[in-house]
Amino acid sequence: ASPPAIPHTQLLSTPPLTHTTALLVFQPTAKVAFLDEVFKANSAILNTLLGLLNERVFDQGPTRINVPLSTVVGASNELPESEELAALYDRFLLRRSVEPVSDESVLALLAATTVVPPGASASSGSSGPLDLEAVIEEVTAVASSMPLSTDVAALLGEVRSFLKEDVEPPIVVSDRRLVQAAKLLKC
Numbered sequence: 001a002s003p004p005a006i007p008h009t010q011l012l013s014t015p016p017l018t019h020t021t022a023l024l025v026f027q028p029t030a031k032v033a034f035l036d037e038v039f040k041a042n043s044a045i046l047n048t049l050l051g052l053l054n055e056r057v058f059d060q061g062p063t064r065i066n067v068p069l070s071t072v073v074g075a076s077n078e079l080p081e082s083e084e085l086a087a088l089y090d091r092f093l094l095r096r097s098v099e100p101v102s103d104e105s106v107l108a109l110l111a112a113t114t115v116v117p118p119g120a121s122a123s124s125g126s127s128g129p130l131d132l133e134a135v136i137e138e139v140t141a142v143a144s145s146m147p148l149s150t151d152v153a154a155l156l157g158e159v160r161s162f163l164k165e166d167v168e169p170p171i172v173v174s175d176r177r178l179v180q181a182a183k184l185l186k187c
Contacts, residue, residue, distance in 0.1 A: 043084065148182050
């Protein structure tokens, strides 16, 4: 029996997750996923996430499901410290550390918060929902046809060497991440 449908935007993050929970939380038809507290999952879930991120497949028992996933955003209140989490952490090409809002800025944050009543449109004049799949396909097609200039390729190589040799502690950029960074620059 297949699990009940849950909207793509409804992702749960109550650790520890189980393999069954992962299927209920992650819809195999999702194109975009948000994973909250991603580094608090157990090892079975971490292996499942690696399969999703690396191969875009989800194993449900003996059945392998191809997943149209194009974007994963992960969030965590703490960075991974164990070797077990290093592979998953490495799969997130873009990383951004965000500090909490300062005490002095809390009032400004709250004043800038707009609450949209249920049933009301957040933006007026909207022409309907954005077709994310079409946008991604178009950007990918255009970007993949663009050559990476030799100057940019050389610069990427220099940055990789700098990170490995001149930064303390050294940052090793894997070949896979270097290729992903080059593809990202083409977008």
